[in-house]
Amino acid sequence: MSIDGQTTTGPDEAGASAAASAPGLRRAVIVGGNRIPFARAGGAYAKSSNQDMLTAALDGLIARFGLQDERIGEVAAGAVLKHSRDFNLTREAVLGSALSPETPAYDLQQACATGLETVVGLSNKIKLGQIDSGIAGGVDSASDAPVVVSEGLREAILDLHRAKSLPQRLQILSRLRPKDLAPLAPGTSEPRTGLSMGEHQALTTSQWKVSREAQDELALNSHRNLAAAYDAGFFDDLLTPYRGLTRDGNLRADTSLEKLSGLKPVFGKNLGADATMTAGNSTPLTDGASTVLLASDEWADARDLPKLAAVVDAEAAAVDFVHGKDGLLMAPVFAVPRLLARQGLTLEDIDFFEIHEAFASTVLSILAAWEDEDFGRTRLGLDGAFGKIDRSRLNVNGSSLAAGHPFAATGGRIVASLAKTVHATARAEGRPVRGLVSVCAAGGLGVAAILESL
Amino acid sequence: MTPVQPVILGEMPSLSKLYVNAAAQAARRRLMGTQDGSALPAESHEVRGVGVDVGNLTAYQHLIGETASDVLPAGFIHALAFPLAMSVLNRDDFPLPLLGMIHLRNSVQQLAPVLFTDVLDITAHVENLRGHRAGTQVDVVSEVRLAGSPDTCWRGVSTYLAKGVFLPGIDKPSPAPVRADFKAPDPTALWQLGVDTGRAYAAVSGDFNPIHLSVLSAKALGMRRSIAHGMYLASRALADVGAVRGDSFTWDVEFEAPVFLPCRVALDISSAAGTSGTWERSDFVAWNPRSGRRHFSGSVSLS
Numbered sequence: 001m002s003i004d005g006q007t008t009t010g011p012d013e014a015g016a017s018a019a020a021s022a023p024g025l026r027r028a029v030i031v032g033g034n035r036i037p038f039a040r041a042g043g044a045y046a047k048s049s050n051q052d053m054l055t056a057a058l059d060g061l062i063a064r065f066g067l068q069d070e071r072i073g074e075v076a077a078g079a080v081l082k083h084s085r086d087f088n089l090t091r092e093a094v095l096g097s098a099l100s101p102e103t104p105a106y107d108l109q110q111a112c113a114t115g116l117e118t119v120v121g122l123s124n125k126i127k128l129g130q131i132d133s134g135i136a137g138g139v140d141s142a143s144d145a146p147v148v149v150s151e152g153l154r155e156a157i158l159d160l161h162r163a164k165s166l167p168q169r170l171q172i173l174s175r176l177r178p179k180d181l182a183p184l185a186p187g188t189s190e191p192r193t194g195l196s197m198g199e200h201q202a203l204t205t206s207q208w209k210v211s212r213e214a215q216d217e218l219a220l221n222s223h224r225n226l227a228a229a230y231d232a233g234f235f236d237d238l239l240t241p242y243r244g245l246t247r248d249g250n251l252r253a254d255t256s257l258e259k260l261s262g263l264k265p266v267f268g269k270n271l272g273a274d275a276t277m278t279a280g281n282s283t284p285l286t287d288g289a290s291t292v293l294l295a296s297d298e299w300a301d302a303r304d305l306p307k308l309a310a311v312v313d314a315e316a317a318a319v320d321f322v323h324g325k326d327g328l329l330m331a332p333v334f335a336v337p338r339l340l341a342r343q344g345l346t347l348e349d350i351d352f353f354e355i356h357e358a359f360a361s362t363v364l365s366i367l368a369a370w371e372d373e374d375f376g377r378t379r380l381g382l383d384g385a386f387g388k389i390d391r392s393r394l395n396v397n398g399s400s401l402a403a404g405h406p407f408a409a410t411g412g413r414i415v416a417s418l419a420k421t422v423h424a425t426a427r428a429e430g431r432p433v434r435g436l437v438s439v440c441a442a443g444g445l446g447v448a449a450i451l452e453s454l
Numbered sequence: 455m456t457p458v459q460p461v462i463l464g465e466m467p468s469l470s471k472l473y474v475n476a477a478a479q480a481a482r483r484r485l486m487g488t489q490d491g492s493a494l495p496a497e498s499h500e501v502r503g504v505g506v507d508v509g510n511l512t513a514y515q516h517l518i519g520e521t522a523s524d525v526l527p528a529g530f531i532h533a534l535a536f537p538l539a540m541s542v543l544n545r546d547d548f549p550l551p552l553l554g555m556i557h558l559r560n561s562v563q564q565l566a567p568v569l570f571t572d573v574l575d576i577t578a579h580v581e582n583l584r585g586h587r588a589g590t591q592v593d594v595v596s597e598v599r600l601a602g603s604p605d606t607c608w609r610g611v612s613t614y615l616a617k618g619v620f621l622p623g624i625d626k627p628s629p630a631p632v633r634a635d636f637k638a639p640d641p642t643a644l645w646q647l648g649v650d651t652g653r654a655y656a657a658v659s660g661d662f663n664p665i666h667l668s669v670l671s672a673k674a675l676g677m678r679r680s681i682a683h684g685m686y687l688a689s690r691a692l693a694d695v696g697a698v699r700g701d702s703f704t705w706d707v708e709f710e711a712p713v714f715l716p717c718r719v720a721l722d723i724s725s726a727a728g729t730s731g732t733w734e735r736s737d738f739v740a741w742n743p744r745s746g747r748r749h750f751s752g753s754v755s756l757s
Contacts, residue, residue, distance in 0.1 A: 048512060
């Protein structure tokens with residue numbers, strides 16, 4: 001273990017599989033999922049609230065699996081951009097849905113990892129026997145984002161509320177300046193660095209020397225794979241239309257390398273000719289919601305519901321990005337090796353990889369770090385490079401660059417799609433099939449999980 | 455009763471024009487005297503190919519507290535059909551004055567879900583002209599079908615009273631029914647209705663009847679303050695019943711004391727399950743928590 005390394009073998013390493021096979025724990029299975037098509041910000045869902053979209057995704061799931069009036073063990077979901085009045089967003093969505101009003105719910109927030117973390121948390125409750133069924137999910141609206149008042153106005157309003165006399169009130173009001181009255185729109189800047197996510201990723205992109213061509217190619221594959229999946233009917237049982245959308249609004253089935261390479265850089269422009277990140281190889285602001293139905297074997301069997309995959313294990317990681325030790329979105333680089341080591345697995349044991357495309361260069365930087373001998377030795381505590389991924393097994397049904405990325409909804413989108421993919425492949429090839437999900441998040445966070453076909 | 459011959463209108467009539475026309479008609483009748491007999495127009499009015507504005511739908515759902523699904527709330531369909539219903543009441547051969555009519559009760563059968571993407575054919579006719587102790591009442595029946603389909607998916611009957619209007623040949627007004635004293639139950643909800651409640655519902659429903667818009671415009675029509683739209687109140691009660699009602703149901707409401715704005719309205723909803731334990735009906739009643747006067751009551755039940 002080196003001082004600056006996040007070693008892969010922790011003190012709690014048991015050497016063998018933990019979550020799935022630990023005695024006394026039962027299995028948590030993925031029954032299926034439902035989402036609404038993702039819309040570009042200001043598009044089809046411009047007037048739809050987080051609660052509207054989460055309820056729509058939930059009601060689609062309820063209809064698909066016949067859950068009307070069913071009391072689900074627990075529903076967990078969240079939103080990254082959330083108005084304070086939506087403190088009980090998930091519970092309110094449940095109350096507006098066709099589920100039994102006696103279904104408990106809670107909100108969770110872990111930036112872009114929110115959706116995946118709800119899957120992990122509810123799976124663990126199922127494994128422990130605390131609940132028999134759960135619905136995980138997430139939603140985000142960049143269009144209907146909360147707008148807040150300035151800090152100066154906020155403090156003045158609170159002080160006014162406490163003031164007892166007219167002179168006190170006048171004194172408080174006299175503090176206000178015109179600039180205090182301007183509302184603040186939510187930003188995606190990191191609180192500690194002031195850099196936007198894109199600017200952070202531009203630093204990482206440059207550090208790992210990810211080329212513009214490689215980014216554009218990854219973006220093109222995302223669009224092609226997503227379009228092919230739609231054409232093949234892959235999403236027919238994963239999605240319900242909403243507000244007139246039947247496909248993700250950001251999908252450009254006809255895009256090409258020529259079109260993508262013609263776009264101007266939008267992040268890292270201070271790098272001059274070395275700037276590589278464009279609107280085409282970065283995810284756009286998006287609106288949408290997703291849900292995943294989780295259950296114990298007994299619960300699913302009793303209702304004659306499908307069982308696509310088991311949630312095997314998960315790992316969260318974080319990086320010290322504040323002073324640039326690692327890139328903001330590089331935590332999955334550490335989460336995945338730790339997770340696979342705990343399960344006694346290597347990259348070769350994984351059949352499908354879902355690495356969330358916050359930016360094309362995020363995926364490529366993660367892959368570059370895993371392929372780097374020195375990084376593997378000094379930072380991951382391995383004998384050499386962690387390994388290389390067969391790119392034909394990466395994001396096979398498209399990912400966030402094409403579908404869009406309503407922050408908290410991405411985890412549910414990926415988990416439901418991957419569960420269906422491993423299940424179908426296992427059926428076709430007559431062998432167990434594994435999938436790996438990795439999602440990076442603001443604050444230097446990352447969460448990874450392993451699914452295995454049933 | 456099947457009306458003889460539908461009059462096909464090229465497009466949904468404009469409510470504001472209908473109200474202006476109704477005012478002109480009222481003035482004309484005042485000058486010329488009421489000439490008409492006691493027969494209702496036999497013709498129904500029909501508009502084909504009606505579409506829904508999705509932005510308007512979302513605004514309606516947010517205001518009423520309905521889940522913002524792609525399915526049209528039953529009260530939204532009422533608002534959609536309302537101008538056509540009014541156009542029948544605005545006909546020259548309709549024997550009662552449109553302005554000042556009071557909405558006594560409303561009954562809706564939602565027979566099948568209607569999506570905002572559906573294109574609709576809507577018909578409206580009047581029937582059942584009859585006496586009331588305070589005047590004459592009449593039913594306006596609206597029916598909605600998917601374009602080109604013979605099956606009705608929504609049917610609404612609105613009963614209006616023309617207060618103080620007694621037509622020759624119509625039954626003598628029956629004596630006021632003895633109403634059991636209303637004793638307010640414990641409320642399950644309390645609504646805070648601001649002065650802008652009428653304007654907000656007018657914006658999403660299109661019903662800009664002046665009695666709902668402001669104190670001034672209401673006073674001009676003889677009200678002491680503006681009052682909430684009855685269908686706004688009934689639609690909120692329907693939303694409060696929630697998803698348990700399913701896709702098809704019957705929704706009845708009877709209006710009593712008007713809701714003067716601003717005010718607080720207390721509401722009680724009690725649901726009953728059938729023998730199998732599944733939902734069968736929800737009864738609702740709303741009253742003024744200060745005076746204890748009942749504003750409206752009704753039910754949502756399995757069709």
